[in-house]
Amino acid sequence: MPEVDVSEYSDVWVFIEEHAGEVAPVSWELLSEAQSLMENKDEDEELVALCIGENLDDVAEEALARGADRALVADDPVFEPYRADPYGKQFRHLVAERKPDVVLIGGTSTGRDFAGRVAVPTHAGLTADCTELGIDDEGHLEAGRPAFGGNVIATIKCENHRPQMATIRPGVFEATEPAEADGDVDHVEVVVTEDETVTEVETREVGETVDITDADRIVAVGGGIEGDLGPAEMLADALDAELAASRKAVDSGWVGHDRQVGQTGKSVRPELYVAVGISGAVQHLEGMNDSEVVVAINNDPNAPMFDHADYGIVGDLFEVCEELAEQIGNPEALQEVIA
Amino acid sequence: MTDNWTVLVGVKQVPDEDDVSIDPDTGTLNRAEAAAILNPPDKNALEAALRLKDEVGARVIAVTMGPPTATPVLELAVALGCDDGALISDYAFAGSDTWPTSLTLARAGEYFDADVFICGEETTDSSTGQVPPGIAAHLDWAQLTYVEELEPRPEDDQLAAVRDVEGGWERVVADLPVVVAVGYGENQPRPSGLHRKIYAENEFEPIELDAEELGIDADEVGLDASPTQVGGMDTASPVEREQELLDSVDDLAATLHKQEVV
Numbered sequence: 380m381p382e383v384d385v386s387e388y389s390d391v392w393v394f395i396e397e398h399a400g401e402v403a404p405v406s407w408e409l410l411s412e413a414q415s416l417m418e419n420k421d422e423d424e425e426l427v428a429l430c431i432g433e434n435l436d437d438v439a440e441e442a443l444a445r446g447a448d449r450a451l452v453a454d455d456p457v458f459e460p461y462r463a464d465p466y467g468k469q470f471r472h473l474v475a476e477r478k479p480d481v482v483l484i485g486g487t488s489t490g491r492d493f494a495g496r497v498a499v500p501t502h503a504g505l506t507a508d509c510t511e512l513g514i515d516d517e518g519h520l521e522a523g524r525p526a527f528g529g530n531v532i533a534t535i536k537c538e539n540h541r542p543q544m545a546t547i548r549p550g551v552f553e554a555t556e557p558a559e560a561d562g563d564v565d566h567v568e569v570v571v572t573e574d575e576t577v578t579e580v581e582t583r584e585v586g587e588t589v590d591i592t593d594a595d596r597i598v599a600v601g602g603g604i605e606g607d608l609g610p611a612e613m614l615a616d617a618l619d620a621e622l623a624a625s626r627k628a629v630d631s632g633w634v635g636h637d638r639q640v641g642q643t644g645k646s647v648r649p650e651l652y653v654a655v656g657i658s659g660a661v662q663h664l665e666g667m668n669d670s671e672v673v674v675a676i677n678n679d680p681n682a683p684m685f686d687h688a689d690y691g692i693v694g695d696l697f698e699v700c701e702e703l704a705e706q707i708g709n710p711e712a713l714q715e716v717i718a
Numbered sequence: 719m720t721d722n723w724t725v726l727v728g729v730k731q732v733p734d735e736d737d738v739s740i741d742p743d744t745g746t747l748n749r750a751e752a753a754a755i756l757n758p759p760d761k762n763a764l765e766a767a768l769r770l771k772d773e774v775g776a777r778v779i780a781v782t783m784g785p786p787t788a789t790p791v792l793e794l795a796v797a798l799g800c801d802d803g804a805l806i807s808d809y810a811f812a813g814s815d816t817w818p819t820s821l822t823l824a825r826a827g828e829y830f831d832a833d834v835f836i837c838g839e840e841t842t843d844s845s846t847g848q849v850p851p852g853i854a855a856h857l858d859w860a861q862l863t864y865v866e867e868l869e870p871r872p873e874d875d876q877l878a879a880v881r882d883v884e885g886g887w888e889r890v891v892a893d894l895p896v897v898v899a900v901g902y903g904e905n906q907p908r909p910s911g912l913h914r915k916i917y918a919e920n921e922f923e924p925i926e927l928d929a930e931e932l933g934i935d936a937d938e939v940g941l942d943a944s945p946t947q948v949g950g951m952d953t954a955s956p957v958e959r960e961q962e963l964l965d966s967v968d969d970l971a972a973t974l975h976k977q978e979v980v
């Protein structure tokens with residue numbers, strides 16, 4: 380293996396994931412977390428927002444307003460919509476030219492597709508699904524990730540290779556609000572042309588996406604609802620809660636993927652999380668374990684979800700949801716049960 | 719139409735996660751005791767490959783990089799309908815992270831002259847999802863991840879796929895050769911046929927390949943070629959929960975009110 384002189388690498392990059400002008404919220408979350416990392420980096424290192432796409436002026440401006448010292452902008456129609464091959468080639472070129480020390484990428488489908496593609500050619504160390512980031516005494520990135528169903532936090536390091544890359548699931552960190560933009564925009568040379576690409580996006584159907592990661596209350600549905608969202612929606616209405624789902628409910632097509640909680644979805648930490656007809660698989664628990672109060676509604680008394688809940692009701696979710704919604708939605712009835 | 723496609727499927731043996739437990743006294747993992755199973759998302763990869771075989775007459779070879787004890791996952795793949803199975807095994811591979819793993823599988827892709835290399839979304843033991851894009855990157859092939867459905871277009875030497883993207887889906891067409899990662903649960907895996915099962919269990923012998931046969935130098939793989947190292951393991955303090963079962967919805971409403979969450 381070629382030896383890598385790690386001292387040649389500096390700066391922290393955040394990949395700004397953008398589709399048709401819409402920035403994935405996780406990008407801003409990472410930009411905010413990266414500002415804390417900068418405190419343990421050398422003074423002269425920069426926090427860089429990496430913007431690849433088309434018509435990125437507003438995106439670059441917002442990145443600076445959200446704390447980046449510099450926006451690196453590769454602006455070209457070849458980058459819209461996202462494809463792994465042109466993005467990968469452009470990224471490789473930028474890494475070779477500018478040698479970033481750390482690169483953070485959102486753990487979305489696009490972010491994971493991109494991270495896996497680019498880590499290999501640069502021989503970078505890539506840690507997936509991190510929930511904790513830090514810099515150790517020697518300046519190496521410490522990437523903490525849950526392993527074995529969240530029972531263990533493994534700290535992954537990459538001491539001899541650069542860049543040190545990590546993907547982070549949406550919702551793990553909090554975004555800060557934009558302030559005065561202060562920094563430089565660098566338009567970089569675009570090194571990819573359309574005729575070199577090996578993929579073509581024929582159709583793309585994307586609707587409005589919802590950000591469930593900021594919700595104060597969540598009603599999450601699982602396989603138990605059997606396609607009938609009615610009772611859970613009623614409960615969500617009564618609680619003024621956002622609707623979320625397990626992967627089972629998402630894969631069955633009942634709820635959109637943007638509302639999925641868990642290892643391959645989002646991390647949420649609401650004040651109240653009501654799991655309706657969700658068994659409590661480890662991949663689900665990983666996304667909601669930081670919730671304050673957890674309620675489980677399930678007709679199987681042995682469902683693991685009960686072990687990870689504060690309060691549980693063993694019963695048919697269709698009945699329980701409706702009854703609970705009525706109680707909560709009706710102040711008089713609530714007064715009666717409290718009395 | 720060109721010659722039939724050669725389709726590789728990456729399958730991995732993993733510990734059954736329902737069996738992985740933490741020793742309450744030492745805080746260490748009892749991994750060894752867990753039963754070894756086929757990584758569940760790889761069933762969807764196998765099904766996608768077998769559908770290509772049904773549709774365009776592909777030759778499907780399951781490949782696994784692992785110790786000889788991983789052979790049962792190849793037997794299962796053959797029982798399901800794969801034409802063959804290859805075990806890629808070498809002491810040099812010990813300690814490999816996703817970088818050398820994807821390099822090794824990439825070399826297998828070249829060795830078999832594959833047109834399509836199909837993987838699962840991720841493995842339940844390392845859960846990185848990095849191996850499929852890694853294989854594609856090593857080979858500079860097209861990649862299609864989070865795939866819901868494949869649409870072969872053999873007349874154009876292309877493979878189209880419907881992929882899951884945030885908030886919707888897209889149809890992407892890739893020029894061959896291509897690496898595919900099928901979304902977990904996106905198809906319904908078929909059961910194995912009786913005859914194939916008998917063949918797999920009694921007659922089938924995997925193709926065996928080592929580093930040298932794949933043209934891999936010892937220093938390209940294993941621990942030394944792995945950019946990431948595990949710096950430490952901490953037992954995560956489990957979140958304390960009340961775990962209180964309530965008898966009625968009234969009780970629940972009252973309790974939530976007392977807790978000031980409603």
Ligand SMILES: Cc1cc2nc3c(=O)[nH]c(=O)nc-3n(C[C@H](O)[C@H](O)[C@H](O)COP(=O)(O)OP(=O)(O)OC[C@H]3O[C@@H](n4cnc5c(N)ncnc54)[C@H](O)[C@@H]3O)c2cc1C
Pocket residue numbers: 600601602603604624625626627628639640641642643644645655656657658659660661662663666676677678679682694695696697758759839840841842845902
């Ligand atoms: C690589 C990988 C990644 C994954 N990522 C995620 C992820 O991000 N998020 C996620 O959630 N999962 C994820 N999973 C899937 C996970 O392993 C589980 O399969 C999934 O969470 C199960 O969903 P569920 O509990 O809603 O459905 P089920 O397992 O079908 O459980 C349904 C539950 O509803 C109960 N029920 C049924 N009917 C009723 C009724 N009438 N009233 C009350 N209760 C009822 C049942 O008792 C049962 O407990 C992943 C899996 C893999 C392999």
Ligand SMILES: Nc1ncnc2c1ncn2[C@@H]1O[C@H](COP(=O)(O)O)[C@@H](O)[C@H]1O
Pocket residue numbers: 727728729730757759760763781782783784816819823836837838839840841842844845846847848849850
């Ligand atoms: N050792 C291996 N042998 C064969 N295929 C593998 C191996 N490791 C990973 N894969 C494939 O790559 C996919 C993603 O794995 P991972 O990137 O480790 O999460 C799996 O679902 C397999 O299809």
